Amino acid sequence: xxxxxxxxxxxxxxxxxxxxxxxxxxxxxxxxxxxxxxxxxxxxxxxxxxxxxxxxxxxxxxxxxxxxxxxxxxxxxxxxxxxxxxxxxxxxxxxxxxxxxxxxxxxxxxxxxxxxxxxxxxxxxxxxxxxxxxxxxxxxxxxxxxxxxxxxxxxxxxxxxxxxxxxxxxxxxxxxxxxxxxxxxxxxxxxxxxxxxxxxxxxxxxxxxxxxxxxxxxxxxxxxxxxxxxxxxxxxxxxxxxxxxxxxxxxxxxxxxxxxxxxxxxxxxxxxxxxxxxxxxxxxxxxxxxxxxxxxxxxxxxxxxxxxxxxxxxxxxxxxxxxxxxxxxxxxxxxxxxxxxxxxxxxxxxxxxxxxxxxxxxxxxxxxxxxxxxxxxxxxxxxxxxxxxxxxxxxxxxxxxxxxxxxxxxxxxxxxxxxxxxxxxxxxxxxxxxxxxxxxxxxxxxxxxxxxxxxxxxxxxxxxxxxxxxxxxxxxxxxxxxxxxxxxxxxxxxxxxxxxxxxxxxxxxxxxxxxxxxxxxxxxxxxxxxxxx
Amino acid sequence: xxxxxxxxxxxxxxxxxxxxxxxxxxxxxxxxxxxxxxxxxxxxxxxxxxxxxxxxxxxxxxxxxxxxxxxxxxxxxxxxxxxxxxxxxxxxxxxxxxxxxxxxxxxxxxxxxxxxxxxxxxxxxxxxxxxxxxxxxxxxxxxxxxxxxxxxxxxxxxxxxxxxxxxxxxxxxxxxxxxxxxx
Numbered sequence: 001x002x003x004x005x006x007x008x009x010x011x012x013x014x015x016x017x018x019x020x021x022x023x024x025x026x027x028x029x030x031x032x033x034x035x036x037x038x039x040x041x042x043x044x045x046x047x048x049x050x051x052x053x054x055x056x057x058x059x060x061x062x063x064x065x066x067x068x069x070x071x072x073x074x075x076x077x078x079x080x081x082x083x084x085x086x087x088x089x090x091x092x093x094x095x096x097x098x099x100x101x102x103x104x105x106x107x108x109x110x111x112x113x114x115x116x117x118x119x120x121x122x123x124x125x126x127x128x129x130x131x132x133x134x135x136x137x138x139x140x141x142x143x144x145x146x147x148x149x150x151x152x153x154x155x156x157x158x159x160x161x162x163x164x165x166x167x168x169x170x171x172x173x174x175x176x177x178x179x180x181x182x183x184x185x186x187x188x189x190x191x192x193x194x195x196x197x198x199x200x201x202x203x204x205x206x207x208x209x210x211x212x213x214x215x216x217x218x219x220x221x222x223x224x225x226x227x228x229x230x231x232x233x234x235x236x237x238x239x240x241x242x243x244x245x246x247x248x249x250x251x252x253x254x255x256x257x258x259x260x261x262x263x264x265x266x267x268x269x270x271x272x273x274x275x276x277x278x279x280x281x282x283x284x285x286x287x288x289x290x291x292x293x294x295x296x297x298x299x300x301x302x303x304x305x306x307x308x309x310x311x312x313x314x315x316x317x318x319x320x321x322x323x324x325x326x327x328x329x330x331x332x333x334x335x336x337x338x339x340x341x342x343x344x345x346x347x348x349x350x351x352x353x354x355x356x357x358x359x360x361x362x363x364x365x366x367x368x369x370x371x372x373x374x375x376x377x378x379x380x381x382x383x384x385x386x387x388x389x390x391x392x393x394x395x396x397x398x399x400x401x402x403x404x405x406x407x408x409x410x411x412x413x414x415x416x417x418x419x420x421x422x423x424x425x426x427x428x429x430x431x432x433x434x435x436x437x438x439x440x441x442x443x444x445x446x447x448x449x450x451x452x453x454x455x456x457x458x459x460x461x462x463x464x465x466x467x468x469x470x471x472x473x474x475x476x477x478x479x480x481x482x483x484x485x486x487x488x489x490x491x492x493x494x495x496x497x498x499x500x501x502x503x504x505x506x507x508x509x510x511x512x513x514x515x516x517x518x519x520x521x522x523x524x525x526x527x528x529x530x531x532x533x
Numbered sequence: 534x535x536x537x538x539x540x541x542x543x544x545x546x547x548x549x550x551x552x553x554x555x556x557x558x559x560x561x562x563x564x565x566x567x568x569x570x571x572x573x574x575x576x577x578x579x580x581x582x583x584x585x586x587x588x589x590x591x592x593x594x595x596x597x598x599x600x601x602x603x604x605x606x607x608x609x610x611x612x613x614x615x616x617x618x619x620x621x622x623x624x625x626x627x628x629x630x631x632x633x634x635x636x637x638x639x640x641x642x643x644x645x646x647x648x649x650x651x652x653x654x655x656x657x658x659x660x661x662x663x664x665x666x667x668x669x670x671x672x673x674x675x676x677x678x679x680x681x682x683x684x685x686x687x688x689x690x691x692x693x694x695x696x697x698x699x700x701x702x703x704x705x706x707x708x709x710x711x712x713x714x715x716x
Contacts, residue, residue: 008703009700011653012668016569016673019654021561024578027578027582031553031582035589038589039547
């Protein structure tokens with residue numbers, strides 16, 4: 001008998017192995033279309049990967065390059081403006097008076113403009129000396145043009161003025177304490193006390209304005225055909241001297257007056273870049289530090305998290321074996337957060353998008369089944385004569401099928417093999433403390449998340465055996481707590497960070513008569529942050 | 534054709550020519566399995582092509598040098614069992630019905646020699662789906678009864694009953710076939 005069984009089994013096994021099939025065209029068409037779909041999916045996945053990779057890189061590049069471009073453009077526009085003005089004046093000026101006036105006015109306007117610009121430049125820590133030198137060279141070239149024009153007009157009165165100046169300078173150097181005008185004194189004080197430098201600059205502008213007034217006096221000098229009034233010359237010289245002292249410690253050329261007028265901005269620039277007292281810069285920074293006690297930042301981040309269900313069942317878990325048929329879910333999250341640093345304390349609030357949920361595999365085969373091994377007929381037998389005294393009862397059972405099993409199964413065979421996902425928009429609120437180590441910071445944080453459900457947010461669960469699957473809606477609002485440890489590397493005005501965290505729901509996501517479901521998640525975010533001005 | 538690392542790389546890249554070569558190479562094994570379980574051409578095509586898509590997706594998990602056909606046979610078996618379980622009431626198919634019982638008959642060994650593989654497939658297709666599945670798994674795929682119990686989540690007795698029924702039915706078909714051949 002056994003041999004015969006083997007025969008039939010082997011026969012079909014061998015037949016199966018011997019069989020050969022040709023590939024029908026319909027099969028090829030079908031597989032081609034399926035492979036097309038597969039390759040499209042792959043491409044789409046690849047596209048998303050590149051998109052998510054390129055967005056942060058683009059943001060970083062934009063931030064790194066953008067501010068520098070703006071500064072360079074600003075500088076260029078100033079220089080071009082100066083060139084235009086200088087060229088225009090060079091072309092139109094006939095007399096030196098006009099030229100001096102114009103130069104004076106230009107220098108004034110440049111001074112005002114550039115003092116404003118200078119303030120912003122002072123803040124710019126990345127301002128290179130090379131840029132400033134090129135600016136200086138351009139302005140010096142302009143000044144030379146003006147000088148050349150002045151020489152062409154052969155202003156003899158100017159030469160005499162220069163001589164007077166030299167005389168005055170020599171006497172001034174001998175009797176400096178007596179002649180030093182109040183502005184110079186102020187400058188000296190300013191030098192010794194850098195806190196007043198900004199004020200001094202304002203007086204600097206005034207001094208330039210004074211020089212402008214002196215221009216009219218210079219006209220008077222020329223009109224009097226070189227009959228110099230020493231007092232007027234003195235006034236002129238002192239004012240010019242003031243200007244040269246204030247704006248440049250190295251005014252030494254013969255054309256000192258014109259230099260002092262036209263090179264005001266140039267010398268200011270030099271002062272900013274090369275000769276400025278380091279304490280001034282530090283002071284400026286210090287003042288800013290004092291002013292900005294609260295540092296403002298904005299962070300953009302994205303990351304992955306692994307979610308596990310924290311499931312509380314109202315009855316025996318073997319009756320509702322959901323927890324044995326579920327597994328953890330990986331999900332993505334991203335968001336934006338504003339952070340304020342007050343001393344070393346760190347406060348943050350933001351907006352984030354995330355998903356929670358679990359993978360479920362509720363198969364009927366996993367549900368409990370009732371099984372009857374055999375059908376048994378049970379009979380009762382009594383004695384034929386009912387006699388109270390001798391009454392006996394016997395119970396006997398007769399198995400109807402002793403070699404077969406009659407099995408009954410649940411009829412509601414419903415499969416659910418998918419992920420339950422809930423989407424949330426959250427407002428994370430965080431509190432932390434910063435430990436700064438050179439360019440790195442470690443920031444442990446605690447906080448809460450206020451999460452609001454997006455869409456219907458329903459999940460499918462096998463709550464009750466033999467009654468199929470149930471659809472449960474999530475809560476519309478959940479509260480969670482979070483623990484984070486941010487590690488960041490700071491650069492000039494931006495930083496990059498990684499942020500591992502643990503997050504757990506305080507209020508349940510799903511709440512029914514059978515289950516109370518919360519989620520715990522471990523995740524990591526990475527992103528980029530920017531300082532706000 | 535041997536499934537080498539180069540072929541795996543090309544299939545992963547999406548080289549259609551190499552992928553279709555692999556399809557032709559695998560087709561016989563896939564189709565012989567599908568034909569044993571499914572009667573209709575469309576169903577067979579669905580099984581074969583779905584399995585092949587799975588092979589392409591998971592080709593990187595195949596280690597060159599190991600038995601490729603065994604690997605794809607495992608995939609096709611899983612697919613067939615899953616396909617069977619997709620039927621929401623598949624367990625009802627395993628219910629034992631006395632009406633299905635076939636009288637046992639004896640087949641002489643030489644009878645098998647006169648039959649070809651095509652008629653063997655035709656006979657298998659006559660079996661009820663549940664009986665066919667159990668018999669295929671047991672007699673052809675080499676599953677043990679215990680493994681079938683676990684895979685299909687049915688009782689041991691049920692498995693035994695279906696195997697017995699399949700043998701009885703196939704024997705009677707073989708005898709019928711023999712008679713028709715003689716005639």
